[in-house]
Amino acid sequence: MVADAGMIAIGAGIAVGLAGIGAGMGEQAIGAAAVGAMAEDEKFFGKGLLMTVIPESIAIFGLVVALILLFVFNA
Amino acid sequence: MLKPTKMTRVIIAGTKNLMEPTIATFHRLNVLHITDYSEEGVDFKIGKPLKPASKLSEHLLTLRAISNQLGVKGKESPLKQSSKELPSQLDEKITKLQKEVSSRFDELRNIEFKIKEKEDLASAVKPFFGLPLPLEAYMGYETVKVYTGYIDADIEPGLSGITKNYELFTGEYEKRKILALFIPTAYEAPVQKLLQDERSYVELKVPPLKGNPPVIFDELTKEINILKEKHAAIKSELDNIKKEYSDFVIGADEYLSIETQKAEAPLRFATSPNAFIIDGWVPARKYDEIEKQLNEATGGLVYLTKTEEEVKEEEIPIELENPSPARPFELLINTFATPKYREIDPASVLFITFPLFYGIMLGDVGYGIIVAAMAYIIKNKFKTGGLNSLALILFLSSILSIIFGFIYGEFFGFPIFNVVVKGELEHGLLGISGPAIAGIHMPVHRFGEVQSLLLLTLIIGIIHILLGLVIGFRNHVVEHGLKHAILAKGSWMMILIGGVIAIAKLMPAVMSKLPVPTSDPVFVAGGGLAIIGLILLIAGEGFISILEIPTLLSNVLSYSRILAIGLSSAGIALAVNTLSMNLFIKPDGVLMGKGVVLALVGVVVLFIGHLINLLLGILGPGLHSLRLQYVEFFTKFYEGGGKKYVPFGYNRKYTEE
Numbered sequence: 001m002v003a004d005a006g007m008i009a010i011g012a013g014i015a016v017g018l019a020g021i022g023a024g025m026g027e028q029a030i031g032a033a034a035v036g037a038m039a040e041d042e043k044f045f046g047k048g049l050l051m052t053v054i055p056e057s058i059a060i061f062g063l064v065v066a067l068i069l070l071f072v073f074n075a
Numbered sequence: 076m077l078k079p080t081k082m083t084r085v086i087i088a089g090t091k092n093l094m095e096p097t098i099a100t101f102h103r104l105n106v107l108h109i110t111d112y113s114e115e116g117v118d119f120k121i122g123k124p125l126k127p128a129s130k131l132s133e134h135l136l137t138l139r140a141i142s143n144q145l146g147v148k149g150k151e152s153p154l155k156q157s158s159k160e161l162p163s164q165l166d167e168k169i170t171k172l173q174k175e176v177s178s179r180f181d182e183l184r185n186i187e188f189k190i191k192e193k194e195d196l197a198s199a200v201k202p203f204f205g206l207p208l209p210l211e212a213y214m215g216y217e218t219v220k221v222y223t224g225y226i227d228a229d230i231e232p233g234l235s236g237i238t239k240n241y242e243l244f245t246g247e248y249e250k251r252k253i254l255a256l257f258i259p260t261a262y263e264a265p266v267q268k269l270l271q272d273e274r275s276y277v278e279l280k281v282p283p284l285k286g287n288p289p290v291i292f293d294e295l296t297k298e299i300n301i302l303k304e305k306h307a308a309i310k311s312e313l314d315n316i317k318k319e320y321s322d323f324v325i326g327a328d329e330y331l332s333i334e335t336q337k338a339e340a341p342l343r344f345a346t347s348p349n350a351f352i353i354d355g356w357v358p359a360r361k362y363d364e365i366e367k368q369l370n371e372a373t374g375g376l377v378y379l380t381k382t383e384e385e386v387k388e389e390e391i392p393i394e395l396e397n398p399s400p401a402r403p404f405e406l407l408i409n410t411f412a413t414p415k416y417r418e419i420d421p422a423s424v425l426f427i428t429f430p431l432f433y434g435i436m437l438g439d440v441g442y443g444i445i446v447a448a449m450a451y452i453i454k455n456k457f458k459t460g461g462l463n464s465l466a467l468i469l470f471l472s473s474i475l476s477i478i479f480g481f482i483y484g485e486f487f488g489f490p491i492f493n494v495v496v497k498g499e500l501e502h503g504l505l506g507i508s509g510p511a512i513a514g515i516h517m518p519v520h521r522f523g524e525v526q527s528l529l530l531l532t533l534i535i536g537i538i539h540i541l542l543g544l545v546i547g548f549r550n551h552v553v554e555h556g557l558k559h560a561i562l563a564k565g566s567w568m569m570i571l572i573g574g575v576i577a578i579a580k581l582m583p584a585v586m587s588k589l590p591v592p593t594s595d596p597v598f599v600a601g602g603g604l605a606i607i608g609l610i611l612l613i614a615g616e617g618f619i620s621i622l623e624i625p626t627l628l629s630n631v632l633s634y635s636r637i638l639a640i641g642l643s644s645a646g647i648a649l650a651v652n653t654l655s656m657n658l659f660i661k662p663d664g665v666l667m668g669k670g671v672v673l674a675l676v677g678v679v680v681l682f683i684g685h686l687i688n689l690l691l692g693i694l695g696p697g698l699h700s701l702r703l704q705y706v707e708f709f710t711k712f713y714e715g716g717g718k719k720y721v722p723f724g725y726n727r728k729y730t731e732e
Contacts, residue, residue, distance in 0.1 A: 060633075
């Protein structure tokens with residue numbers, strides 16, 4: 001049904017969007033700290049980059065939920 | 076493989092007259108990790124540097140200064156210089172170089188300063204081209220005040236309101252009006268105010284020179300040119316010196332670094348008035364060779380022995396030992412932490428899992444080929460160090476990307492094979508349908524098979540975490556014994572395996588609204604295993620450990636990123652392709668006639684889109700693959716905290732013994 005497909009798409013969008021905001025809030029603090037550490041010692045670049053992507057899991061969980069909505073429930 | 080190199084602790088003792096040959100032997104062998112002697116006792120004190128140390132470091136300092144001034148850089152395939160000839164030339168050549176280079180270098184700085192000064196003057200003189208007066212006319216008055224500057228407005232009306240006793244010259248320089256105003260000092264205050272109120276007024280300072288501005292300017296330019304010629308001449312002299320001596324400078328730098336290192340080595344020894352003792356570690360397999368070499372060099376008079384004395388595990392230096400294909404991955408291990416002596420070194424595991432995860436994420440033949448080419452170029456440009464390792468890791472990963480690209484049938488987001496997705500036929504680049512390998516029909520379309528691929532990534536995650544727990548189990552057995560290992564790691568394995576079995580049976584029942592399958596023996600067995608694991612866990616770590624259980628779930632779910640990152644990358648590629656093809660390039664008749672510009676826009680969109688996606692495609696899968704190793708895998712077994720093995724010695728590049 002068209003209406004259902006639309007609702008699923010909106011749900012997927014909300015899942016990705018809110019998860020993205022959450023991940024962004026986490027990365028904001030870590031990113032700022034990582035840049036600070038890098039200003040002290042450039043060797044922290046690798047570790048800082050890695051730390052910064054850790055909250056990205058949240059965004060990925062959102063993306064997975066969206067994918068399940070779109071491809072599993074929509075089928 | 077999997078374990079750091081086995082180390083033997085050695086004690087070397089001898090009389091002081093044999094210290095130098097001992098140091099020389101060990102330095103040449105480059106195997107001894109010296110434990111610095113720090114506890115000063117009554118009998119043994121920290122050693123003093125050998126005699127030539129201060130002279131050597133003085134030379135080294137001078138040489139480094141010269142090398143900086145000349146801008147000497149190391150070369151990739153240098154001429155090897157003999158360490159036997161170098162010492163005799165050192166004194167003479169360094170003194171000569173210092174004399175020649177420093178004086179010239181100082182002169183260069185001096186000339187540069189003068190050029191700057193003259194150039195400043197010349198640019199200050201230029202605006203006065205617009206006025207008809209020689210420069211000396213603007214200064215040296217006692218009762219006359221002179222104003223010079225840019226101004227846009229006419230100030231004569233305002234001026235005549237103050238006094239009629241003035242002289243005003245106006246002109247133009249580079250389309251801006253310029254003025255020189257002479258007034259008696261008595262009217263200084265009101266005129267100053269008048270000029271200040273006129274916003275367009277910008278004061279110009281008169282340079283302290285005499286003569287007509289154009290003449291002065293020409294003279295200055297000439298002087299600058301002469302200085303510049305002189306500068307170039309000295310520079311080329313320096314270049315000649317650099318050409319002639321750079322081999323010497325590089326070689327001598329290395330020679331002096333080595334000799335200083337040797338001369339300062341006793342600072343790490345324990346010495347009494349007549350004897351010395353070195354405490355350190357060597358790789359066990361090299362012990363016999365070391366013994367032989369030392370006896371040859373000292374006539375058997377220096378005493379070398381193994382010691383079995385118990386030391387803290389953290390004290391043992393760690394050298395990672397892996398087969399050469401897995402060696403680049405040691406970089407990723409060392410970035411995280413150096414393992415402890417009895418821990419598993421997981422570099423060989425990363426050799427398999429890192430490129431695998433990367434390949435599953437980036438799976439695209441086109442991107443894979445470009446990344447492989449880039450990695451190959453970087454690898455050849457940097458033969459050693461971190462960048463080389465990184466390039467090798469990337470190269471391996473990109474090969475897996477190409478393989479998975481074939482499986483997914485993607486080439487820059489375009490389908491390679493004909494494939495039916497949701498009932499619609501997509502035409503592939505090759506125009507044929509894919510082959511079937513091992514019962515799986517190629518290509519496995521990523522957007523069409525989300526559900527099964529998602530399941531696959533979770534299975535990969537479960538296996539990866541189990542592997543981590545198995546390694547953790549082994550580490551615990553070695554360090555704390557079997558019982559502790561079962562309580563700490565075995566329990567988690569049971570929870571994971573049992574939980575997975577139970578959930579696999581439970582989920583279909585819940586989905587189809589059937590009752591919980593309590594009579595299914597597999598479900599009961601799985602649930603039972605998980606509960607036994609939980610009991611063991613609580614026995615081992617206390618009730619607080621229950622809080623850790625959701626972590627296991629999120630760890631497993633975290634592997635869904637393998638699919639998610641891949642899909643987002645494939646999605647961007649698809650979007651770029653659809654956008655450029657359907658909007659700009661393909662619409663009928665575009666390529667003929669007026670649509671050429673549109674087609675070009677399409678090509679630009681295509682290029683930039685794929686460039687961005689490629690950069691994301693290197694960064695994203697790389698970081699996330701690494702994160703799965705560090706966060707999900709390593710936390711199951713890895714403690715780290717070992718000390719890196721740093722042998723006493725030097726890797727000669729520019730000199731030979």
